[in-house]
Amino acid sequence: MQSLPPGDLECLELVGCGGFGLVYRGWSRTLGTEIALKMIQGERGDDPRDFNKERDMMHKANYTYVLRLLGVYEKRDGEQIEYGLVMEYMHNGSLRTLFDKVPDVPWALRFQILHQVVLGMNYLHHVLNPSIIHRDLKPRNVLLNKYLDVQITDFGLAKNAGSTTTSLNQSGPGTISYMPPESFRVLNYKPTKKFDVYSFAILTWSVLSGQEPYEVADNMMIKLLIPNGSRPDMDLVKKWTSEKMVPEAIDLMMECWSEDPETRPSFSDCKPKTLSMSRAYAKDIYQAIQQVLDFFRSMSTSRRTSKVDDVPDGVNLSSMTDLSDITGSFAIQVYQEILNGVESKPQVEPFEEPIDSGELLRKNFATIVHANPDITSILDDLFSQKIISQEELSTIEASGTSQNLVRATLLKVMNKGRRSSDVFLQLLKLYSSSVMDSLTS
Template sequence: MLLLPSGDLDNLELVGTGGFGLVYKGRSQTLKMDIALKMIQGAHGSNLKRLMRDLMKERDVMEKASNPYVLRLLGVYQKPEGGLTEYGLVMEYMPHGSLRSLFDNIPDVPWALRFQILHQVVLGMNYLHNLDPPIIHRDLKPCNVLLNKHLEVQITDFGLSKIVGATTSISAVLSFAGTLSYMAPEALDDINYRPNKAYDVYSFGILTWTVFSGEEPYPGVHAVVIQRCVAKGQRPRVNVLDEYTEVKMVLEAKDLMVRCWNPNADDRPSFHDCSESTAVMFSAYKDSIVGAVRSVQDLLKTISSPDELSEPSA
């Protein structure tokens, strides 16, 4: 693993916060490229050892996850601060932010790009689930799906991820704000639940709904109500998609979405199964994807807004 020493990164600018991380944009003198740096938040507190352990765990997971649709770890950065040494993860900088910021900035995203995004998320997740041992992401949501300069997917933020076989409990997940709406129902009513592959598939079902609607699920609803109602079988309002039933492949994608958020984890498709479905959907738009990407790139050039490179703390 490449170790970038103190002083290697120039022009660091805070662009995102969330969980335990602060995310900066900067430029590496060694790599000669723009980078994103994730540093520990509250590194001088009494929980420094735990935060360092979490950061190094994320590093280890990212090292294992080498795929075109998973954000690449470039190196580790160290910086002496007083009597301590701070560490951070250095990743490729994503100029177009996240899937969440895309819809915030451009509500009318072309359908060809939407279906490309869904297909690439599935391909990236299928790769993670087929590693030996598999990696369960546990926090798949729009602000953890970044977009590179070509508007291709880069799945990020493995701070909550687990390698299959490790122990966990739901209390550890609930302590992270902003993920409840994407959590599988079986994780909401079992204190000893251990996330498995079906957990991520459920999250993808909710993410698919956001790609169609451009919205976040359950806006303004209290967390306790979300937890109770999702565990009872409620899901985001499917009728918001009714106006798109004439759009090519929307009905097929809607069917996949509903299968992915099935209340019975055993009845959800694998990401391998999902990839066969999304490949057909994306293929239907292959002749229009280049134009769709260019049109969105042109629109993004005219928009002046902060980059969203990490999960928001809200």
């Protein structure tokens, strides 16, 4: 993990607050890019446990739909010490920002967002070992990158599953309207994975309605409503039930906010359902992204606040990419690259030594098919990252047996070239590490 030297960060501007600190927008001379900096203050001799915990959580949660930690930063001023987490700056803000600014968010984008949130949370819950419970999943903690892909952030409250961290109860941290009923009923309640599932249900309600839950109630009232079975106003989402696939989304939402945590599905159970919804709108996603980008572009003059005099020497403003920079034919080129998988890359650990991925797949074609790895999860990610199209996915899924699915996927990936072969091997390493180890040993 890179440690940035003192004085490296410039043009810092306060933009918000995270779970445990202030968040700034700025420029890193070392990284040569615009960054977001989350600062936690302390005093000399303090043990920065909150900072270390969040740093370690983010470093561990290195995945396509989780905001990546670029480095750490420390600033000393007398007895005061500031510890900083350095991340990529997200010009599009959060999911909450999207619904606050865009009057009518296209359904294709809404369902893609829900599916990507599920993929990110599934990685935290079911791929990592030990798994991570986020404990503060809400629209403000779901950021959107320049392509409007999800980046889950703010691990200030996160914990490893099974750890003996401090309980989360009625007086503890968290966002009240996204906390499940059992957290208000049980003294010394310790969150489980079902906590995040409930939060996802309320997030889904927010995505369907475009609103924040319980807007007219204060925290004390919400603490009474939730344990007594009350949920956000369904009238705000019922008007959408005539839309294709929305009833399925409502059903999933209601399953996830069940009164009994044991009956709530896991994120691995949610994956095929949100994938189905996302696929139903897959043909419209390019137009949906363009529509939102065009809307943001129309607001660009009021959004840009940087003055030329404030920019560090030698920095090209065009490198500080804003949505307003993506115009005309360049936008078409960028999004065509996304659809072809050029820009998408799972953020898992790189291979220790360079390998020829295409050659490795060709040599071990029969071995991989016989091993029958977890191809469903690999296909989900290949589709979500736009390595394969909806039509290609449907063709592969019609292949029959699981081994035929593996065979068809391998052929498609190899025919697409080196880039898609690289991604397939990274996903194989992620979901079926034993198979990948057998190929490279």
